[in-house]
Amino acid sequence: MSRRLGIVGATGAVGKELLGILEEREFPCEEVRLYASAASLGKTAVFRGQELKMQELGPNCFAGLDTAFFSAGGELSREYVPQAVEQGAVAIDNSSAFRLDPEVPLVVPEWNAETLAAQPRIVANPNCSTIIMVMAIAALHRELGIRRVNAVTYQAASGAGQRALEELRAASRAALAGEAFEAKVLSHDIAFNLLARIDRFGADGYTGEEDKMLNETRKILASPEMQVEATCVRVPVERCHSMSLSLDLSSPCSVPRARELLSSAPGLLLQDSPEDDLYPQPADRAGTDAVAVGRIRESRCYPGGLVLWAVGDQLRKGAALNAVQIAEELL
Numbered sequence: 001m002s003r004r005l006g007i008v009g010a011t012g013a014v015g016k017e018l019l020g021i022l023e024e025r026e027f028p029c030e031e032v033r034l035y036a037s038a039a040s041l042g043k044t045a046v047f048r049g050q051e052l053k054m055q056e057l058g059p060n061c062f063a064g065l066d067t068a069f070f071s072a073g074g075e076l077s078r079e080y081v082p083q084a085v086e087q088g089a090v091a092i093d094n095s096s097a098f099r100l101d102p103e104v105p106l107v108v109p110e111w112n113a114e115t116l117a118a119q120p121r122i123v124a125n126p127n128c129s130t131i132i133m134v135m136a137i138a139a140l141h142r143e144l145g146i147r148r149v150n151a152v153t154y155q156a157a158s159g160a161g162q163r164a165l166e167e168l169r170a171a172s173r174a175a176l177a178g179e180a181f182e183a184k185v186l187s188h189d190i191a192f193n194l195l196a197r198i199d200r201f202g203a204d205g206y207t208g209e210e211d212k213m214l215n216e217t218r219k220i221l222a223s224p225e226m227q228v229e230a231t232c233v234r235v236p237v238e239r240c241h242s243m244s245l246s247l248d249l250s251s252p253c254s255v256p257r258a259r260e261l262l263s264s265a266p267g268l269l270l271q272d273s274p275e276d277d278l279y280p281q282p283a284d285r286a287g288t289d290a291v292a293v294g295r296i297r298e299s300r301c302y303p304g305g306l307v308l309w310a311v312g313d314q315l316r317k318g319a320a321l322n323a324v325q326i327a328e329e330l331l
């Protein structure tokens with residue numbers, strides 16, 4: 001079955017990745033339309049050897065599309081996703097706009113593809129850190145039951161978009177040259193620094209990103225009782241989110257059993273060999289699809305629990321790849 005596709009936010013960090021992944025995976029499509037802001041009119045991108053021009057959003061711009069990928073932020077999704085659906089497309093949304101809507105499935109296809117069975121018109125792609133964490137823990141949860149997760153994330157600059165990635169490079173160059181630098185995209189200068197706030201602070205001191213890791217994980221794994229206490233940190237890495245995860249389990253698990261369960265989990269790569277100094281690193285995972293897990297240890301805080309280190313490319317599995325996998329499932 002051939003399809004007509006649209007990508008809203010095609011010049012962005014996720015949008016560019018989406019176009020590349022559709023080509024790589026030979027997604028069946030006869031037309032691709034790319035949308036960006038008015039500032040990008042005149043820009044082009046190449047798909048299957050053809051140069052495609054950026055278009056602006058406007059009345060009836062989705063007419064004739066089967067699938068519209070949204071990757072341009074929550075505000076635009078709230079305005080344009082309903083229009084895309086009205087004009088006949090299925091919307092796969094990368095923003096947080098619809099993720100907690102009970103009518104909208106929030107999908108990591110390896111773990112809850114069954115929520116797509118009713119052929120929904122809107123599907124939400126989860127938050128990037130949430131996807132990577134779910135990929136790392138779901139096999140353990142299904143087998144042993146996870147009661148609590150203590151998560152600390154180390155999130156790449158590109159997680160805040162193309163302009164944040166460019167700011168990391170500019171800030172690093174300025175720092176090395178001993179020049180002053182004023183951050184415009186991120187909240188503070190990221191060069192050789194860590195920023196322990198991603199998204200807004202809430203009244204309880206947790207940030208929006210930390211709330212997403214709790215609420216979205218509960219929804220994806222259909223586990224409303226699970227506790228997730230996260231501290232999310234932006235780090236001066238170009239791409240790939242990394243995280244330390246401490247798990248309180250309902251049934252105790254040894255390290256060898258955890259390795260066995262994780263080595264057969266879909267989309268996961270076990271890189272856990274202390275004797276070879278092997279553990280996941282963002283520099284190795286960038287541009288790859290699998291989420292890697294290593295540093296598997298028995299927890300010293302939770303009896304019978306585990307501690308893991310997970311790394312995944314948040315522009316691929318944390319965003320664009322997951323969205324394309326959803327579209328493949330819907331086919």
Ligand SMILES: NC(=O)c1ccc[n+]([C@@H]2O[C@H](COP(=O)([O-])OP(=O)(O)OC[C@H]3O[C@@H](n4cnc5c(N)ncnc54)[C@H](OP(=O)(O)O)[C@@H]3O)[C@@H](O)[C@H]2O)c1
Nearest residue numbers: 009011012013014036037040071072073095159161162319
């Ligand atoms: N980056 C990640 O790792 C990641 C992971 C998961 C989810 N997400 C989500 O994915 C979405 C996109 O993130 P991103 O990182 O790709 O952001 P980005 O690099 O800043 O890209 C934003 C895109 O939106 C477009 N846009 C802005 N205003 C527009 C308008 N008025 N009309 C049409 N297009 C407009 C931009 O076009 P111009 O270039 O013309 O401005 C650009 O293509 C966000 O909702 C984000 O939360 C991001």
